Amino acid sequence: MESSYNPNSFEQKIYHKWEEEGDFKTSSASEKTFLITMPPPNVTGVLHMGHALFVSIQDTYTRWKRMLGYNTLWLPGTDHAGIATQVMVERQLEAEGTSRTKIGRDAFLKKVWEWKEEYGGTITEQIRALGSSCDWSRELFTLDPKSSKAVRESFTRLYKDGLIYRGERIVNWSSGLQTAISDLEVELKPTEGKLYYLKYYLEDKSDYLQVATTRPETIFADVAVAVHPQDPKWKKFHNKEVFVPLANRKVPVILDEYVDKEFGTGALKITPGHDQNDWLIGKKHHLKTLSCIGKDGKLNELAGEFAGMVAWHSRKKIAESLREKEILIKEEKHQHELGYCQRTGVVVEPLISMQWFLKMESLAKPAVEAASGENPAIRFYPDYWKKTWFEWLNNIQDWCISRQLWWGHQIPAWHCKKCEAITVPEPGQSDNPTKCGSCSSDEIAQDTDVLDTWYSSALWPISTLGWPDNSSDLKIYYPVQKYNEPRNTDEAKALMETGSDILFFWVARMVMMCTHFMGGKIPFEDVFLHAMVRDEKGQKMSKTKGNVVDPLDVTEQHGADSLRLTLLALSGQGRNVNLDLKRLEGYKAFINKIWNATKFCLIQINESEKLEVNASDYIDSWLLDGLKNLSHQMNSDLKNYRPDAAFNAYYQFTWYEFCDWYLELFKIKKGSTKTLQFALDTLIRLLHPMAPMVTEEIYQSLPWTKDEKIIHKEYPIESKIPVQNSEHTEVYAIKGCVEGIRNFRTENKVNPKIKISAYLQTENLKLWNSISPYVLELAKIESIHINTQAPKGAVGRVNFGQFTFTIPLEGLVDKDAEKQRLTSEIKKIEKDLAFSTGRLNNEKFVSKAKPELVEQEKKIVTDLSLKLSSLISALESLGE
């Protein structure tokens, strides 16, 4: 082995070996299966810390289950990411002086595919660099035939069931992208705007209604003014008509309780074409809908002299014109929530357009039920996400699934040019229609829209397994748990692990769609939602802030395993993972520690030894018990989706028990290396799911493992480690005595090289004889006098349990230092003693606290009193 941990020298080699030798593939040897479907990253994306986090967690679970003997499948894939990818290619075209509209749909799509071929492999290569043990032979792309087939089949079925419909609705229009986007893709941000107060005159100009609006440019599409029926201010306008300024159109004054009497003027202009709420009100009052802003974001002919201006910019001009005409009464500053396109950052225009929708209400019900009840079919980790889940699903809106993009799954619907009927193929039919289903005309053309990227993502758990075909994968790996039945087992057959930010975008939609198509069987039983990776100050990583940490940089510098351990350790139950590179260095140091411990063990262990468990003394027993507890703890933490806790337990045990104590004691005791060997083997296996590469590298260099790979070895479970059934009194006594004397030495500034002599008072000679070699060596005592009178004068005192050490100070230290040490020690004990006696003097404590606690407290008082008197006498013997 190399002298220290150097990940660059083996990570790639190890990974390639695994992949080439098919170690990530599934094995039908076991009936028990475990499936994680990887959240498909954007095919043209580059790796960021969010990916690194999900890889760390998902790979840990995949490897853990694989080592536990499950037929384990981690299924990878990539997403076509409609908007993101299309925008990238469009930018490239722009740089080349052309555009998608100039080259046309077919040529454009060809370009995108070329782009995908060129950059599509990057992200999967990067995911490999992190050690991911996913089965690459099954990698799927959302536009691959397998996925496309599932998309088409689901669409045709949902259409036939009447769940998909087409309609003219008000939708969020991104003028930047020239497409509709879903509610989830709109980001609301508080924005400083103005509230304009305008006059809407009666026909005879005798009076006017004051209307407050933030968007004066939409007045050309006003179809009414609404006031509250009980608002006395506007009573005289009931059943009247008023003139819309500039447009000079008469519109009715309508009464609706939706209007807030207190806000603005209490009169609301109704513009169904450009406002979600107005649209609802318009529908309620059977008003017509006008649009004065086009899909290009510009005002149209309705706006008269302002036609052709970008709506957003026209506001000032219009306000000016209104002021000149003395229509504008006043304007006030006003803060409100404004919708922005998540992708492009441009302001979203609510516009009327023809779109495809998926009815959600009936689909959402099973998803709600799946998480309801005492023993729900789906469990969330952390559990609090369940509340958010219900909140959203119970208020769900229909999903606008059509996008006016070219890159994606083109909607499988054909429009007839003659009769305008829509023809959607029958479910199961793979041929495209050639005739109108209604009038049989052959002048039909496929809908030009594509489906929202999340539509294919929603089918991902079943499309990757081969649905709609009745595939064997589906039978083997898809859960049998139904949404409306109590959870049948604690173990999840399938785990969904992803970021909490896409709970609605993705997780909820998968549950709805897959459950619908799989006869009520849910796609996964456990949902583990990880936090968002931030920088060490908790701020979002962004290029503009310059705080982005590139996982590949980190991997190159410190190794993928170091990064994985760091991300796992920081992935607690909160909503953020604040990545602190200082901590990363700490975990790298930990790996190095293991590396060196292995080197030490290998020097000790006879190469021909066979692996078996066999404790040769109380030190071995103590270690084996520790290992047993550790493996219990880790398996249980992993089961509870607390990989951070599992790793933390591992860190503590391996460093502070195994390295600091066992290895040091081993150097003194020598003898059989069986336990040393077993412990090393076990510890390396325990860590493998979390730090796969270094553990595989180490495992390969253990002589007794031959050429076996750790990836397929058993994960240590509690029951495989024999019960020791011991209180480990000896080891605790060793630790206590050694720590006490070490403390004495340091506080008295005794050079570590100097060996001291000591006088021991004890009534438990048996125990002392059993531990003395270790205490003497580790505390550096060269001569010990047992139960003989210590010399008078300057002495130091150390006390542990039944052992009192008196240490002559001549030639060692100055008396003052020891006095100080004893004094502060005494103070501490007095404080503790006061606390405990105070408790015991409290009658209520004695009568109400658990009896064993009271007993414990009494024992503490006895022990402390003894210790105290011993220390006081030592202090007195120092004189003055």
Add this chain to the structure above:
RNA sequence: GGGCAGUUAGCUCAGUUGGCAGAGCGCCACCCUUACAAGGUGGAUGUCGCAGGUUCGACCCCUGCACUGCCCACCA
């Protein structure tokens, strides 16, 4: 406006049935003791956001508040 989380050592975070607060990094002192200086030994450091309440006992449970972050929402 509603909801969800967080607030613990200088910094990043643990603390799961309530029983004298922990880790990493940083800090101080001493050690290159041959597995490891990416190390060893010992040490310092906290009104556990604020205010009440329940309890013999509260970082932990309850109530209210403050601050931070996120999500949802139709006050123009």
